[in-house]
Amino acid sequence: MKANKILYLLFATSLFMQSCDKFEYNHYQVDLSDEYMNINQQNINQLRNSGSDTIKLALIGDSQRFYEGASKAVDRINQIRDIDFIIHTGDLVDFGTQKEYKLIHDVLKQLNAPYITVIGNHDLIGNGSKVFREMYGPYDFTFMFKGYKFIYLNTNAREFNFSPNVPDISWLDKQLADTSSYKQAIIVNHVPFNNDDFNPALRDDYYNTINKYPKTLISINGHNHNYVFTPSMMGSVPFLNTSSPKNGEFIILKIWEDQFTHRFVNE
């Protein structure tokens, strides 16, 4: 009987020794605590004007399951001085689970400067759409920094079964229309307009809208996992595709007046 009791005791303590959040209910469960909520807006509120006229940004994207690589990119970005903020071009996670969202945020919150994320197609899988809304906020949003307008746009049309509202062209047009309110506009989205996952019915609309107004500086996207720069052709808006940080890759983008330079960092 005594051995019996000891065994029961061991069994019970082994249960309590384990941390409680390892008792997972379902891969698609959502039960976020406050520390994981509204990150985009909180990070926008943290933006500080350094006084310099130049904006210096680091761009990453498609972090998905590459926590190790993303962590390497974070360490490298933290060594660079005067980074104003970091743009993540979407696909934070691979399978849209809350567990992955928390893991990647735990990596990205180590960044010295705030990071602001657009939604990617993988982020929307399962209850990922719900997790993103709670953790990061709206899919389409804008913010101003040093007079520049950053427009984040959901272009993951396939996930919305090619709905005529994804991407929301009329919203985009409205954001760009008042050109007197901003110096230059920077558009951030996940799926590039020439990709199969972009809404084919809205491809031309997107291209024409961003080129309609004279102060659109650049369109930044991810999804392809490889760094590609498509320069301006006869005054059209140039495109910059971020790399996945599999081995710690990222891009440094400097913006001043109506100009920019960029550098791909892979070593």
Add this chain to the structure above:
Amino acid sequence: MRKQQYILLILLCLSITVRAQDSSSSPFLKKLIPTGAQGQFAGNIGMISIGPNWNLYKEKIHLEYSFGVVPENEFLKPIYSSALKLRFTPWKINIDDKTHLYPASLGIAMNYTYGERYNKYNNPGQYERGYYWWTTAMRFGTFYQIEISRSFDTKFFKEAGVYFETSIWDLDLYNYSANENYMELSYMELLTLGAGFRIYF
């Protein structure tokens, strides 16, 4: 509507379970009668899951069905799922004449989460097959259990035990495999815990 059907199904399973006691039907039907039942907390098959199990081979191999529920919260409506587990229990140690220890049960598990948003392939116009290589509604896992049980002299069941479970699931393993050298993603991120009770008829 669908939810109610699943709940009815589980009630049906339980009613068969109860009937097992006074069964005198054919040998084939007898095989369908559950030889036990289990209830579990967590373990990625629902916050609470219950269902019958069947002894397939000499009380060493069991098949378990569990219907699981994650209750509604501020973020989500309830999640319903069904799990099948194949459990191999090689050892039974008698601690005394009424207390038993099953030191290691190993098995494989599948969990299917109901709901359109978890099933990516019901609209072929939206996704080509294989666009996402994994199955979004079905999860596969392996598990280890340790169980301690006690014999009872009742009409309804002859033995009842409690168990503790550690499981590893496909997506977590895949995530982990891309980060073998990343210390922050410890093996604990890989593991999922669960605990439950089991009765033997």
